[in-house]
Amino acid sequence: MKFQKEQLAAYFVAGSQDMVDGRQLPEVLETAIAGGITAFQYREKGHHALSGDAKVKLGSILRELCKQAKIPFIVDDDVELAKRLEADGVHVGQSDEAIAKVIDEVPDMIIGYSCHTLAQIRKANVLTAVDYIGSGPIFPTISKADADPAVGTDGLTKLVSASVKPIVAIGGINLTNLNEIKATGAAGAAVISLLTRATNIKAAATAIRQAFSSKS
Ligand code: TZP
Ligand code: MG
Numbered sequence: 001m002k003f004q005k006e007q008l009a010a011y012f013v014a015g016s017q018d019m020v021d022g023r024q025l026p027e028v029l030e031t032a033i034a035g036g037i038t039a040f041q042y043r044e045k046g047h048h049a050l051s052g053d054a055k056v057k058l059g060s061i062l063r064e065l066c067k068q069a070k071i072p073f074i075v076d077d078d079v080e081l082a083k084r085l086e087a088d089g090v091h092v093g094q095s096d097e098a099i100a101k102v103i104d105e106v107p108d109m110i111i112g113y114s115c116h117t118l119a120q121i122r123k124a125n126v127l128t129a130v131d132y133i134g135s136g137p138i139f140p141t142i143s144k145a146d147a148d149p150a151v152g153t154d155g156l157t158k159l160v161s162a163s164v165k166p167i168v169a170i171g172g173i174n175l176t177n178l179n180e181i182k183a184t185g186a187a188g189a190a191v192i193s194l195l196t197r198a199t200n201i202k203a204a205a206t207a208i209r210q211a212f213s214s215k216s
Contacts, residue, residue, distance in 0.1 A: 001088040003110045003131040005166035008188035009212035012037045015044035018196045033069045035205025043076035103129040121162045137171020143192040160185040178211040
């Protein structure tokens with residue numbers, strides 16, 4: 001799938017570890033798709049994350065849902081799984097598998113790279129195979145135990161200005177701060193708990209999509 005920055009508008013990130021109240025990720029993803037999410041990242045990480053066959057099995061179900069919906073299916077920090085599931089893309093952070101190796105292994109996939117400092121943005125600017133940047137946490141987050149300090153919307157504005165690539169913001173984004181994120185020039189919002197813990201998942205997905213639609 002060809003990367004387009006509009007795919008970053010309403011970017012859902014989740015793994016089995018993010019499920020609450022007995023929810024199941026395939027159903028949550030289906031509902032978020034119905035609400036209009038524009039991309040999905042499969043991120044199995046942390047204490048309760050799946051591995052091995054269980055990760056492949058769940059990943060293949062999610063991959064299929066994204067294929068049917070024609071939205072990019074992006075795998076977090078696992079190039080082998082991305083290849084096996086014929087994912088549309090891979091996302092890696094600064095401490096994950098070296099970005100050079102990812103570019104080398106899957107040059108034709110969508111490649112996302114996490115950057116939260118200006119120095120990291122400047123280095124990413126010259127990596128032509130990198131399609132987009134993920135920056136955050138913007139606000140404090142409950143979904144990542146080892147998250148860096150929050151950069152705030154002022155920090156995000158500086159990162160957006162320095163980047164030649166579109167940036168999707170992540171971390172602590174909720175329905176009340178979506179417009180602040182939009183005002184920084186970010187191409188979209190990446191969220192975990194806003195969707196996984198939403199009372200109305202579909203409505204929350206639609207709200208993110210609307211906040212970043214090009215008309216607004
Ligand atoms: N990277 C930076 S913050 C974060 C990740 C994966 C977690 C975002 O989760 P939430 O619930 O949307 O704050
Ligand atoms: Mg690429």
